[in-house]
Amino acid sequence: MTQRAKVDVVVVGSGAAGSVYAAVLAEAGKSVLVLEKGADRKLSDLYSSQIWARRLKSAAPHVVEEGKDSIWYNFNAGHGYGGAAMHHYGVWPRYHPEDMLEQTRYGKGLDWPFDYEQLRPWYDQVQEDVGMSGDADKEIWRPPGAPYPLPPLPVFEHGRILARGFAALDLRTSPVPMAILSREYKGRPACIYDSWCDAGCPTGALANPLVEYLPRAVQAGAVMQPHSYVTRVLTDRAGKQATGVEYYDNDGVRHEQAADAVVVAAFTVENCRILLNSATGVHSDGLGNSSGTLGHYLMSHPAVSVFGLFKEETHCYYGVTGGQLFSQDGFEKDKSKDIFGSRQWEIGLGTKPNDLLGVAMSRADLFGNDLHEFVRHGVRHFGAMVGVCECLPHAANRIELADGKDRFGMPLARVNFNLDDYARNLWQQTADLGVQIFQAAGATEAWHSPPGGQHIMGGTIMGADRTASVTNEYAQLHDVPNVIIGGPSVFPTSSSVNSTFTAHAVALRSARHIAEHWGGLVG
Amino acid sequence: MPLTRRNFVKQSGLALSVTVAGKTLCLTPRQAYAQGVAFTNLSQVEVDTLEAICERLLPGAREEGVAQFVDKQLALDPNDSLLFLKCFNVEPPYLAFYRSALAEIVRLSEATYSRAVADLDEASATRLIESLRDGTTEDWNGPPPPLVYHALRNDAVDVVYGTMEGFADLGIPFLAHIEPPAVT
Ligand SMILES: Cc1cc2nc3c(=O)[nH]c(=O)nc-3n(C[C@H](O)[C@H](O)[C@H](O)COP(=O)(O)OP(=O)(O)OC[C@H]3O[C@@H](n4cnc5c(N)ncnc54)[C@H](O)[C@@H]3O)c2cc1C
Ligand code: SF4
Numbered sequence: 001m002t003q004r005a006k007v008d009v010v011v012v013g014s015g016a017a018g019s020v021y022a023a024v025l026a027e028a029g030k031s032v033l034v035l036e037k038g039a040d041r042k043l044s045d046l047y048s049s050q051i052w053a054r055r056l057k058s059a060a061p062h063v064v065e066e067g068k069d070s071i072w073y074n075f076n077a078g079h080g081y082g083g084a085a086m087h088h089y090g091v092w093p094r095y096h097p098e099d100m101l102e103q104t105r106y107g108k109g110l111d112w113p114f115d116y117e118q119l120r121p122w123y124d125q126v127q128e129d130v131g132m133s134g135d136a137d138k139e140i141w142r143p144p145g146a147p148y149p150l151p152p153l154p155v156f157e158h159g160r161i162l163a164r165g166f167a168a169l170d171l172r173t174s175p176v177p178m179a180i181l182s183r184e185y186k187g188r189p190a191c192i193y194d195s196w197c198d199a200g201c202p203t204g205a206l207a208n209p210l211v212e213y214l215p216r217a218v219q220a221g222a223v224m225q226p227h228s229y230v231t232r233v234l235t236d237r238a239g240k241q242a243t244g245v246e247y248y249d250n251d252g253v254r255h256e257q258a259a260d261a262v263v264v265a266a267f268t269v270e271n272c273r274i275l276l277n278s279a280t281g282v283h284s285d286g287l288g289n290s291s292g293t294l295g296h297y298l299m300s301h302p303a304v305s306v307f308g309l310f311k312e313e314t315h316c317y318y319g320v321t322g323g324q325l326f327s328q329d330g331f332e333k334d335k336s337k338d339i340f341g342s343r344q345w346e347i348g349l350g351t352k353p354n355d356l357l358g359v360a361m362s363r364a365d366l367f368g369n370d371l372h373e374f375v376r377h378g379v380r381h382f383g384a385m386v387g388v389c390e391c392l393p394h395a396a397n398r399i400e401l402a403d404g405k406d407r408f409g410m411p412l413a414r415v416n417f418n419l420d421d422y423a424r425n426l427w428q429q430t431a432d433l434g435v436q437i438f439q440a441a442g443a444t445e446a447w448h449s450p451p452g453g454q455h456i457m458g459g460t461i462m463g464a465d466r467t468a469s470v471t472n473e474y475a476q477l478h479d480v481p482n483v484i485i486g487g488p489s490v491f492p493t494s495s496s497v498n499s500t501f502t503a504h505a506v507a508l509r510s511a512r513h514i515a516e517h518w519g520g521l522v523g
Numbered sequence: 524m525p526l527t528r529r530n531f532v533k534q535s536g537l538a539l540s541v542t543v544a545g546k547t548l549c550l551t552p553r554q555a556y557a558q559g560v561a562f563t564n565l566s567q568v569e570v571d572t573l574e575a576i577c578e579r580l581l582p583g584a585r586e587e588g589v590a591q592f593v594d595k596q597l598a599l600d601p602n603d604s605l606l607f608l609k610c611f612n613v614e615p616p617y618l619a620f621y622r623s624a625l626a627e628i629v630r631l632s633e634a635t636y637s638r639a640v641a642d643l644d645e646a647s648a649t650r651l652i653e654s655l656r657d658g659t660t661e662d663w664n665g666p667p668p669p670l671v672y673h674a675l676r677n678d679a680v681d682v683v684y685g686t687m688e689g690f691a692d693l694g695i696p697f698l699a700h701i702e703p704p705a706v707t
Binding site: 038044046047048049050051052054055057058059060062063065070072073074075079194195196201202203317352353354355356358360361364365367368369371372375376379380 | 579580581582583600601602603604605606607609610611612613614615649652656673676677680681684685686689690693694695696697698699700701702703
């Protein structure tokens with residue numbers, strides 16, 4: 001591998017957030033190098049297969065998980081160009097204003113360093129960039145914002161059947177806010193509803209990083225480099241400025257890449273691991289950790305899958321993986337003395353026979369001929385939706401360095417995660433309600449999954465107070481401002497909303513700020 | 524034209540690149556099983572045990588080449604692996620997981636029923652699998668038994684139902700954008 005000259009910006013990770021930073025900074029005329037630990041992937045590598053979809057997941061190094069609850073690291077983390085976002089489902093709701101003012105409004109959780117109104121134009125810009133489909137009027141819970149550029153995706157049999165249950169219980173549904181094209185957009189084709197999103201959409205209908213921001217970055221001159229595993233951010237002797245990164249290539253050869261600014265966008269656990277591993281004499285507890293909060297306030301949405309069988313055929317293998325309908329009825333947080341947190345439903349998930357979210361796994365207790373019988377019937381009559389719940393940020397939920405090391409000698413990450421009683425009770429209430437909804441929709445059988453962890457947030461939280469947070473409102477480390485953090489690790493609260501739209505909006509806001517204040521940053 | 528079990532070398536998505544008599548062939552796990560292609564990672568006892576238990580977990584898995592599929596996947600870098608086990612936070616290498624799990628299943632079967640898994644009658648095999656699923660195995664020294672149950676059960680589901688051929692058998696459309704490639 002050739003040793004490259006110093007660049008303006010090195011971006012660590014080519015996923016959702018890294019791709020936005022790379023595009024904006026390259027378009028602002030900066031020389032940008034994207035270092036990605038996984039493989040160089042193209043849309044044409046995305047084979048329609050739940051089995052092949054696993055190639056997009058990160059397996060090593062593994063994360064040492066402690067605590068009572070799992071963040072489902074391997075399910076959530078990606079590997080290779082596009083990161084986890086390469087095969088994410090494109091469900092893109094916005095955070096609500098109250099999600100960002102939780103401490104002020106409820107005396108719980110944390111406040112963001114800016115409010116919804118400040119983020120709103122960036123959501124509007126991102127949805128225009130990628131081409132979102134939805135119906136802003138029917139999505140009655142939606143915070144203010146520009147209407148979607150494209151009409152909503154259609155609803156098929158699966159969605160129509162489940163909608164009956166919501167209607168019977170006086171719960172409202174709407175089209176899903178989707179980063180999937182219902183019509184051709186900017187030369188990209190519309191979705192054809194074959195429900196292979198989990199394997200990665202190769203047509204460009206779903207806005208994964210290879211569709212919009214990475215091509216823009218490359219067009220503007222950014223260079224992408226696969227198989228480059230970043231282990232540390234390097235700083236000057238005074239510890240005031242980052243000078244680049246250390247990384248290893250596939251042959252285990254160590255490199256240093258000099259840069260004026262470093263964007264760490266390696267997803268939540270890796271972001272913290274890299275910063276913790278970047279400790280020096282000056283930053284002895286990890287880079288950006290003068291507040292002692294680096295790695296802390298880890299969050300993951302406790303989610304419940306609700307399943308059922310119906311007399312009629314549901315055609316659950318059609319549609320899109322992320323669902324055909326959406327509901328945020330029940331989003332209000334202050335539910336009772338024992339239950340706190342918002343919730344949302346993604347309804348009518350496209351389901352194939354195998355894999356973690358497949359028909360066979362929904363009845364993990366069955367085996368032998370019973371399993372055959374169940375799958376043969378299930379693939380035609382199956383219904384699925386997911387209830388996503390909020391979890392509050394707690395300092396005790398954290399990412400640290402473990403004793404074990406990876407193949408480059410970098411310490412593994414250790415995660416300690418325990419849901420509080422508010423989240424546990426909210427999850428149980430959601431699971432019970434989900435089953436009731438299925439019964440009201442006419443399910444002959446309805447059941448729910450055990451808790452699962454969706455989206456991983458926190459660890460490098462933004463805050464106005466540098467003694468209680470890791471990054472400022474533009475996701476720059478308080479301690480070393482030419483290190484910028486990308487992704488949901490900067491979120492101070494989790495809401496129950498899928499995190500990728502907000503990760504894009506936050507990254508776009510920060511990247512534009514960095515580009516406009518470049519002199520102050522590197523000067 | 525309906526897809527049949529025979530015409531699936533290309534489409535199955537799980538085909539293996541194997542060398543037989545000096546020639547590199549591209550076979551589905553099912554064909555590799557039928558042709559008795561040599562295993563490279565699993566021992567014969569491990570293969571027999573894996574096939575026997577997967578056949579009980581989902582009849583048909585043996586003939587679909589579940590052991591061939593697992594054996595070839597175990598040779599890959601864990602990040603490239605297609606094994607279901609990858610969805611769980613299991614420390615690679617995955618061969619260590621399979622080796623330890625299968626050794627414990629062999630031991631459990633011998634200790635409880637005085638015979639190999641392949642020779643168990645249906646009632647005994649069912650009880651053994653239930654004890655894995657429910658985590659009630661005694662003196663177990665391997666990976667968590669329910670995780671072993673899930674991993675092996677889903678390997679069986681993958682080869683039986685997760686392929687284009689499997690979808691065709693179920694009578695549901697596969698609707699591929701890009702057909703899974705022939706070579707792993
Ligand atoms: C199956 C699935 C479905 C999902 N569906 C949705 C959805 O519908 N809606 C939604 O909002 N979100 C969804 N998500 C979540 C979404 O994908 C993530 O929130 C998002 O991708 C996180 O963005 P990121 O940039 O932080 O990380 P990623 O997109 O994962 O990118 C991080 C990149 O950094 C690389 N990297 C890691 N460590 C290093 C290192 N040391 N050196 C160099 N590179 C490194 C990784 O390989 C990866 O490419 C889904 C996720 C999954 C797995
Ligand atoms: S259903 Fe639509 S978004 Fe999903 S993979 Fe197919 S074309 Fe792409």
